[in-house]
Amino acid sequence: MVRVRFAPSPTGNLHIGGARTALFNWMYAKAQGGKFILRIEDTDKVRSKEEYLDEILDSMKWLGLQWDEYYKQSDRFDLYRQYAQKLLDEGKAYKDGEAVILTMPLKQIKIYDLIRDEIVVDTKEIKDQVLMKSDGSPTYSFACVIDDALMEISCVIRGEDHISNTPKQIVIYEALGFKPPKFAHLPLILDDERARMSKRAGAVAVSDYRRQGFLPEAVVNYLMLLGWSPGNNQEKVTIATAVKNFSIKKVNKAGAVFSIDKLKWLNGQYIKDTETIKLVQLLEPMLKEKYPEKSLPDGKTLESIVHLFKGRMATLADFLEWTDFIFIDNLEFDPEAKEKHLAQSRSKEFSILAEALSKTNDFNVKSAEEVFRQTVEQLGITAGDLVHPVRVALTGRSVGPGLFETMVVLGKDKTITRLRECFNC
């Protein structure tokens, strides 16, 4: 029976690297019809926080990494104490004050690693290991070994930073009379400096990416591609397909630099392929949060707005940023856009256009364009001459979707008002 576990410590938010470790464990379990266990390693009473636990659980669910069994090490302290006593009784460990320390036997330890093959370490490089701290709590390695053994974990899949813990833990397995599991040490996720990803490199918590408007499918997809590939040149891979093709032996050995650009691109792909209605559901609460005072447009209107921006946004946050002109009353102009397109007064053109638009009965993309083109012709200027100033007048920006779609989404009244008020006429 394949049994794997993800064992986060609630001393911080779920890190993007931790999420990938969880994902690989999850995929490995699913690929082999095994069980995925979530074990909270909260033996450090001082640093563990309830809020971090909640955040980790939330992020796991958001990513879709449902677990089959759940344990908390803080519930199991008696167990660790019993095993410590056993080692004491057998003379394999000794006491130093209240602490229990394992005597390191001199020997060669062989780790069988599914990704790196055999790793051999001589225990002469390792000091005696503390098993129980003076305060009565177990050390990481001790609790980890007992739990992995008792929970019958068949393969420990974790980050490369644990390689040097592994021989120490194998010694503990042997002292306890347990059979060590298989191991698989994943390469680390690196920052731009090729060092292990840390907070100064930007967003590092899964919840940060969630807040920034990344879709869980895209995050999962991106993460699985760091150190693994389905091998068919595909970039957009659903988790179901990945599970079908997954093999831990095909995981890379070298660290992988995290690329926010590629994540954004992938996220954009997912957004494009997501049904508009679904996006509206995701965006609505975000809009409510951003504009608590406003009443949002009805579903149909919202849908047309989302539809208009769907193909161009990389994150949901982009939508919020780009559509502010629809929701705010006092437009803020991008200084550069204003300088470029509104430096010269267009009050005559704008008022003529506003007047013409006001006469349209059915204000839609087609009619707006017709009116616009007639006005331009009447004024003897080119469409381009007026398009850009009008866009800036309506949205505050020089870039955006098609002008006529933008007008319709803004609504007839606001379009006309903004044209008229632009130069205070």
Add this chain to the structure above:
RNA sequence: GACCCUAUCGUCUAGCCCGGUCAGGACAAGAGCUUUUCAAGCUCUCGGCACGAGUUCAAAUCUCGUUAGGGUCACCA
């Protein structure tokens, strides 16, 4: 410093196990098409087997070494 891990375009990677395809794809970058702008989309371009030996008719692929990067050396996990 000691020990351990690693090394294909700027980045993520396919190929490596079972030597012989112009070393393939994606992101980024550059160019073009399209367009009222930007983005998207499509087409094209740029760009890589860290280095040195060895084995072999033949090495990205096997072996050794060098160099470089990373990780770990806690009564933190």
